[in-house]
Amino acid sequence: MADAITITEVRIHCDTCHHEFPGQPPDWHNKDCPKCGAPDIITDRDMAIWLHMNALREAANEWIGDVGENPEAIMHVTFSTAPEDTQ
Ligand SMILES: [Zn+2]
Numbered sequence: 001m002a003d004a005i006t007i008t009e010v011r012i013h014c015d016t017c018h019h020e021f022p023g024q025p026p027d028w029h030n031k032d033c034p035k036c037g038a039p040d041i042i043t044d045r046d047m048a049i050w051l052h053m054n055a056l057r058e059a060a061n062e063w064i065g066d067v068g069e070n071p072e073a074i075m076h077v078t079f080s081t082a083p084e085d086t087q
Contacts, residue, residue, distance in 0.1 A: 004064040004073055005057045011080035014041055018082075025050040025079070046081050053079065 012021040012028050016038035021028060028042040042050075057077065067073035 001066045002068060002070075002074060003057075003061040004067045005060055005075045005077060007054075007057070007079060008076040009078040009080070011078070011082050012041060013080065013082040014038055015081070015083065020082070042081065050079060053077070 010024060012023060012025065013019075014021070014033040014035060017033060017036035019033065019035045021034075021041065025042045025047060029047045030040055030042070030044070032039050033041050
């Protein structure tokens with residue numbers, strides 16, 4: 001069984017020192033950067049986008065149903081807070 005839309009990459013990025021961190025957005029929501037101390041690595045706005053994107057993905061996957069192992073039927077999504085990815 002496979003979902004039609006999968007999140008294959010999550011990039012958690014500090015806008016101040018540009019360090020990237022492992023994990024998922026909720027892990028870093030309103031947390032300070034451990035490298036430089038900048039506040040809110042994942043802001044309320046980032047978190048809202050993450051939650052809405054996931055709700056949309058889940059609804060679409062439920063509507064589309066199982067796409068099996070057909071790689072052409074699977075859409076891969078990246079979530080990133082890095083500035084070069086959000087412009
Ligand atoms: Zn930082």
